[in-house]
Amino acid sequence: MHATIPDLLRHAASTYGRREFLRFPDTSITFGEADARSDRLAGALIDRGVRPGDRVAVMLDNVPGWPLTWLGILKAGAITVPVNMRYRAADLEHVLRDSGAVATVTATDLEHVPGTVYDVDSLSSDTTVPNRTHDVTNDVANFQYTSGTTGFPKACMLTHDYWLTTARLIAGQARLRDDDVMLIAQAYSYMDPQWATLMCLMGGIPLVVLPRFSASGFWASAREHGATLTYVLGTMPLLMHKQPPHPRDRDNRMRLVLCSGIRPDLHRTFEERWGAPWRELYGSTETGPDLGVPIEAVETVGTGAMGPAYPGKEVTLDEESGEILVRGVPMMKGYWNHPEATAHAFRGGWYHTGDLGVRDAAGYIRHAGRLKDMVRRGGENISCAEVESVLTQHPAVLQAALVPIPDELFGELPKAFIQLRPGHAPEPSTAMSVIEHARRRLARFKIPAYVEFVEGFSLTPSARIEKRHLLNQDRDQRTAPAIPVERERS
Structure with a gap:
């Protein structure tokens, strides 16, 4: 067992040396x-003053500099702070300020990054x-920011052991072989x-x-590179499925596709195609x-079953709410700068996932919705509180509430309910002004797809907006008075 990620890299370099590692x-690039x-x-970072325990942000596309910088940090x-390349002023400023990053490693063509910046080249x-x-x-190896809980994105403090254990467990599930080739298309910041x-x-x-995920090019890339393993999630499978069938669909070396959130009704179709x-x-x-x-569990195909717990993990359901609870290793060390949120997440000795589950006749848990105040747009988690904070900074907005609405392609899209300040008209031009304000401050995937103006909100006893009253199930949430404001679905 290796104690740290650098230990693992040095062992791999001495063991596999001239073998190809990153393509x-x-x-x-070889292991050596x-x-x-x-x-x-x-050495370059140390020469510039980076010291043990410092946080260094990485904001790069899927280029060799990303993993090499991560390993160098x-x-x-030091501790790595991965930054989503799609972040803009508000979300970027939050991550850099909250993490206390001493510098950001990025590319020369990125000019909107505040603070000390090091060019990766x-x-x-x-x-x-x-x-x-x-x-x-x-x-601690990473401050990995997540919008998986209510409020602004928080940094999960992920240790070297967390990462090494995660990789080892998934390698076990995949039954990793010497002739495997792993293919990945997600952004390295994930x-x-x-x-x-x-x-x-x-x-x-x-x-x-x-470089990025392409539904039309994914399987051509798998064929080109002889990939045997991959991992996809969110809208990726559905977008691939919507591509016209190709005579060479089954012409690949892929022996296992790992996926989170496989649609049960399409599961067998994916495998056959x-x-x-x-x-x-x-x-x-x-x-x-x-x-x-497990690979051999063919009986789970199309059932939505998520399988047994990995070695070292316990997973159960809360008897009252049905929430999925987890404990064991790997596990984050906690949320950086948020001891109260950490304590709340781990109340009773279990991590509360915010996901709902049901147990099937075979004893497997199936996903059954969420408790969290967030929107799950494809593979992206959107913190409602973060977007609401940006929306309410617009001079016309008094209050705002972001909620998820169902979408066939993305699973969910964000819809904003907005109460205007006196003197502002509830019309499309006002909605577009608010959205343009948000576009300058947030990543594109966080921008509301629809805006609906309301005269006021029903509040809870603690003076919070009672969101459950906003989504009237008797009408389509995309139709009037909702105003579509999304430029493109991506």
């Missing part, structure tokens, strides 16, 4: 090269500093490419990193992998 569209280049990055003894090419690293003296990177370090296999088993993986940023369906 990007225009470059390939990744070790040497991340050493150089660590950890070798410098300059760091990588700096040969004036020695290749040196620090011993990892703190156990969890999935990060645990996939460590899983490939453990197995000595290549990780193919696509692309010729590979699809298996559920349930978990969260806070808890890592919790439930997983």
Whole structure:
């Protein structure tokens, strides 16, 4: 067992050396090269004053600099703060301020990043500093921000052991083989490419990193690279399914597709179309992998079952609410700067996921909705409180409430109910003004798709907006008086 991520990298470099580790569209990096280049990055960061325990943000596209910088930051003894490339002023400022990041590693073409900024290419090419690293003296590897609970995004403090255990458990579910090739298309700032990177370090296999997800090009990429394993989630499967059938759909080496939230009614169709088993993986940023369906469990196909708990995990249902509760390892250390939220999340000794579940006749848990004040748009969690805060900064807005409405493609879309200040007209031009205000401050996926003006809100005894009264099930929430304000569905 390796104590830290740098330990794992050094072991992989000495064991697999010249084998291919990272494959990007225009470059390939061996295990040995990744070790040497991340050493150089660590030395460059240390030379610029980064010290053990410092937080360093990474805001990059899916380029080699992302995983190499991550590994370099950890070798410098510091903590990585992954930043979504789609963040804009409000959400970016929140993450950098809340984390206390001493610097952001990014690209030269990003000009809106505040604070100390290091260009990734300059760091990588700096040969004036020695290749040196620090011993990892703190156990936290990442401040991984999540909108999985109410309020603004919080940083989950994820330890080296959390990441190593997560990678090891998923490698076990996948029955990792020496001839495997892992393919990933999600942004590196998300969890999935990060645990996939460590899983490939453990197995000595290549990780193919696509620049972005393309529904029309995904399976062509899988064929091109000989991928045998992948992980998809959110709207990705449905978008692929909506592509016209292709004669070469089953012409691939894929032996397992891991997925979160497989639609039961399409599960068997997915398997038959692309010729590979699809298996559920349930978990969260806070808890890592919790439930997983084994490859051989063909009886679960189409049932929505999320499988047994991973070794080291216990998963149960709250007797009164039906909420899914989790304990064991891996598990976050807590929310940075939020001891009250941490205590609330772990009340009674269990992590409260905010997800509802039901247990089927075979004893497996199926997902049955959520308790959290959030919108799940495809693979993205949107904190309602964060968006509401931005909306209410517009001079015309008195109060705002964001709620999820059902959507066939994305699962849910955000809809904003807005109470205007006196003197402002409830008309489309006002709605567009509010949305343009939000677009300048938030990532595009967080922007409301619909706006509806209301004269006032029903409040709870604690003076909070009572959202359950907003969604009248007797009418389509997209029709008038709702105003569609989304430019494009993405």
